[in-house]
Amino acid sequence: MVDNRKVGVLGGGQLGRMLIEAANRLNIQVNVLDAASSPAKQISAHDGHIEGSFKDSAAVKTLAQASDVVTVEIEHVDTHMLEEVASEVVVEPSWKTLRTIKDKYAQKHYLKEHGVDVADSIDLEGKGVEGLKEVGTTYGYPYMLKSKTEAYDGRGNFVVKSDADVDAAFEALGKRPLYAERWADFRIELAVMVVKTKDGVLTFPTVETVHEDSICKLTYAPPRNVSESTAQSAQALAKKAIGAFEGKGVFGVEMFLLKDDSLLINEIAPRPHNSGHYTIEACPISQYDAHLRAILDLPISQSNLRLREPSIMLNILGGQTPDSHVQVARKALESPNASVHLYGKGDARPGRKMGHITVTAPTLAAAEHEIHPLIDFVDAKKGKKTTTPSPRSETSLSTKPEPLVAVIMGSDSDLPVLKAGLQILETLHIPFTTRITSAHRTPDWLRTFSKSASATSLRVIIGAAGGAAHLPGMCASWTTLPVIGLPVKATHMDGWDSLVSMTQMPRGEPVATVGINNSTNAALLAVRILGAEDREIRERLRVWMEGNEKEVLRKDGVLLGGGGRLI
The missing domain is CATH 3.30.470.20 (ATP-grasp fold, B domain)
Known part of the structure; x- marks a missing residue:
């Protein structure tokens, strides 16, 4: 037992059930106040549970007496009884917090007082239909009409789209304590x-x-x-x-x-x-x-x-x-x-x-x-024929895999060198993207790309460059992702200048550099980096490597059988 204190929970729905699943692993006893057949009680067999309503003051007091810490699975509880028992048992979070948050208008007002940005709101309690019409004049349409209490999963909310909706809105929610909220164009x-x-x-x-x-x-x-x-x-x-x-x-x-x-x-x-x-x-x-x-x-x-x-x-x-x-x-x-x-x-x-x-x-x-x-x-x-993208999100489900590897180059003249490596990525089903950017001709674009790369699906960057070969080094200085440098053979010095440049990065700014024009090794190194956390990629690489081994052995057998020469 990690802790021998008993936790009392007001409410035994699915949240309480999953809380008990976590508590059971630590051998912590959780006492639940709710109906006998509530989801939480179904997976917890002991005599510490309380049968009753989490809104009943006497039941709350009984739970407090049987527990060392009392918490909630739902905020619609008797906070006055929690205030009373707080001198005898630890209540987390505070009954003051629960009382403020359970009233959504009070919650918004409290947050605003503490400098937290919330939508503007107006108290409508006791103002009737005319109060709803005044909101339309003040905030314009649409606006949200909300119940202050006992509202969840859309229950207790009404979107007032025009003056014509006011009567229907009041008919739906008028018996509740109400407030209105300015529409958030999110x-x-x-x-x-x-x-x-x-x-x-x-x-x-x-x-x-x-x-x-x-x-x-x-x-x-x-x-x-x-x-x-x-x-x-x-x-x-x-x-x-x-x-x-x-x-x-x-x-x-x-x-x-x-x-x-x-x-x-x-x-x-x-x-x-x-x-x-x-x-x-x-x-x-x-x-x-x-x-x-x-x-x-x-x-x-x-x-x-x-x-x-x-x-x-x-x-x-x-x-x-x-x-x-x-x-x-x-x-x-x-x-x-x-x-x-x-x-x-x-x-x-x-x-x-x-x-x-x-x-x-x-x-x-x-x-x-x-x-x-x-x-x-x-x-x-639910009777829907097709999946309809939610109006609350501008993004629909992707059909094309997001790239894991970015292959960047200073010019499309580097593409012939990159061809072998790109074929490796395709063979191993690694989604990638190719981009042209230059450390010297488009430094601002390179900086923007590099700084934002870690916030995307990308996990590895391969930078191909010849001559001074600053591309992978500059990229590495602006990203936390691993960068692989691929020296490209240029007109002068046969690519040695690029190779040496990439390997001479200052301490704290590493670039993993492969051989000149060796895009195959650059791609395979990228795959190995990805495979460190992805077993499926690692397995695909293993199968590919076995295929290479078999091909080498086949060629050896042909050479041996052919008297020392390949035929």
Whole structure:
């Protein structure tokens, strides 16, 4: 047992279930307050669970008495009882944080007070239909009408597109406490899982979320068509937001990337979140492991939260039949890199979250290729004939693999030298791109290419150059990717000047240099670098090398049988 303290959880849905999966590996007891048949209780057999509602004050008090630390799986809880028991048991995150975040208008107001960028909002409680019309005058159309509390997965939200929608919007949500939000003209929705510990604030990587009918459908890690600097800005904004709240644990931060590349916080969840499911397979520890470590003050570092491999998470939403989720799960079992999670919720209902699938692969393009048939299958179970790209993302699924190797050259006159190496990459099915850039004639373009390379699918760069041969060296000074120098034989000095130039890089700026005009070795070295982390590439290289060995032995046999000469 890593820790003998007992963790009490308000709520026993799928998030609680996955939290228990993480706790079981550490032999930590989790006491759940929820119905007897809740998903979390199905995988945890002990007598510490409490049967009842997580909104019932007496049940919350009973859970607190049976636990050392109390946390939440859902924020719609009785924070007044948590305030009362906080003197007797550790509550993480703080009841103050839960009370602020569960009221979405109060959440936005609090964030704005602490200098965090959010969409403008107006309190509409008690203002009736006329209040909704005033918002249209103030903000224009469309705008978002939202319930302050008890809203999730699009429930409690209404897009007011024109004055004609006002009555319908009030009819749908008028019995709730309401506020309105200025429409955010976003390009992509992003999310960051934040971990607040006793020592500071950490973050998992930035991901892209794609929604359908206001429910998260897909999560891409890393996000598509988002620069590394933007991804880091999203993490910084998420850290700033969560740093403003009291308490420890994992927080899900959803945000909008606007068309001018600025960021706005959309909503915060004071608990593990749908957008963080990918961490189970794609990171050293999951968001659930991180939450336990944070609330129990167990060791955790930023390196625990890194992305080990690109991944895509697909929610399994209930379809037209009660067993639609089971059919999707069986289909996913046919996929070699898919991990299936079912939540134990019984029969499916349209739109209900029944489970999720995560596909990991060496590249995001490879993960997209594998998950595309599963997306189509899920859509078919919901009665959709084809996969329709989400209006919330400008990017559709890729059909062409993203390049892993960039072969750059100063002039297309180098192409004959590169031909053999490019054929090696094609033979071994390594996606590559060829670009012409010059250290001397296009230095700004070379700098831009090199600095942005690590934020793309590229993993290795081959730089071919003759003469002074500054191309690979300059590229290496601007990128963290490995650079392979290929000296090209020029008119003078037979390429020795290029070879010596590439090998004389100053300390701290390495260029792996192969022989003059030896594009074959440049390509094979690139393949070996890729193969260090990709078993499939390594296997293709092994088979190719065996073929070379057999060819050499065949020629030796021919030479021996021919009396010393090849015939």
